[in-house]
Amino acid sequence: MLKQTDTSVPNIFTVSDGTGETAISIVRAVRVQFDHADIHIERFNKIRRREMLEEILLNARNKKATVVATLVDPELRIFLISRSMQLGVKVVDVLFPLMETVSEQLGRRPSAIPGLLRQLDEGYFKRISAIEYTVRHDDGIISSDLAEADIVLIGVSRTSKTPLSMYLGHKGYKVANIPLVPGIEPPKELENIDQNKIIALIIDPTRLAEIRAARIEALGTDDIGDYADIEKIFEELEWSRKIFKRNKRWPVLDVTGKALEENSVEIEKIILSRFPELMDE
Structure with a gap:
């Protein structure tokens, strides 16, 4: 059970199916721009199951936290997006916008990404759009x-x-x-x-x-x-x-x-x- 935090301090959850270093680095870089403002950060790494994401999202809703995600597993990411929208939890997806842009510029889909359980394909992008x-x-x-x-x-x-x-x-x-x-x-x-x-x-x-x-x-x-x-x-x-x-x-x-x-x-x-x-x- 996660302990309650001061509601006047912004809460940020970093969520990753890897080490989470990318998400943490980005959050820290943003905090620097606000003179190292007091931000409560909770880190969730090696997230590999929907049940784990569900618990994190419920906690995020209760704490009014923003989720900063670096998930590369397409199934987990789809679940994160759809469930967060249902719960009203704000999610910042760090990897996907850049992956989509690079994919369009190269004219091919991403592949050989470490930790990816299923290769990203047109069906994946179609579901995200839907x-x-x-x-x-x-x-x-x-x-x-x-x-x-x-x-x-x-x-x-x-x-x-x-x-x-x-x-x-x-x-x-x-x-x-x-x-x-x-x-x-x-x-x-x-x-x-x-x-x-x-x-x-x-x-x-x-x-x-x-x-x-x-x-x-x-x-x-x-x-x-x-x-x-x-x-x-x-x-x-x-x-x-x-x-x-x-x-x-x-x-x-x-x-x-x-x-x-x-x-x-x-x-x-x-x-x-x-x-x-x-x-x-």
Whole structure:
């Protein structure tokens, strides 16, 4: 268990699957620029498993620490990026931007890197790009590149849009998710993209009420209006179904009682049947 530190002092975690000397050197070089300001540094070396990263990221969230990473294992790095985004932990990736730039300039992928468990390939870079796109388009964040999405998920609050988006993003799909708010029409931007990319999500009203009640409890507040009221939820879901019926090309997926992986498989089947070229990317 890591001890708590003074919250007024910046916390930096250096994380590496090697010795960590590169990350430590960079942090020290930065500190010099601030007249050797008081910065609390915790060093984590030889990180080789996701479970180790998970513990570090949870500690980083609790201490509001910035993670400075020099991971070269592509699988660990993908996990670090996706999980840190979910937890809201800031990560500074030291190696990847330079590796990507050099790779573009040389016209070939990195290889023969000490400690690399799997050779970096186009699939790796594609997944990183997909994760970054998915995070930028989470929970209704609309931008000019919405048409680049491979999948667009739409549904009322707490229908697994974000977890499904992140899971599919980790698999290499660019995913945007759009929340439906009672009484407000879906954003006009949806009309300008290929409607075959859009998948509507629905859930059992009683189960949705349970999920929302648990969410309210987790937030530690009861000032959420009728967010978890079963009658309002019935109305909200009925309203969303009417919107879905207006859009005949939107398949409706019921996520009730199914694991994240199961719903993900169903979404993939739908999308790949409509866009088989994604299977080859």
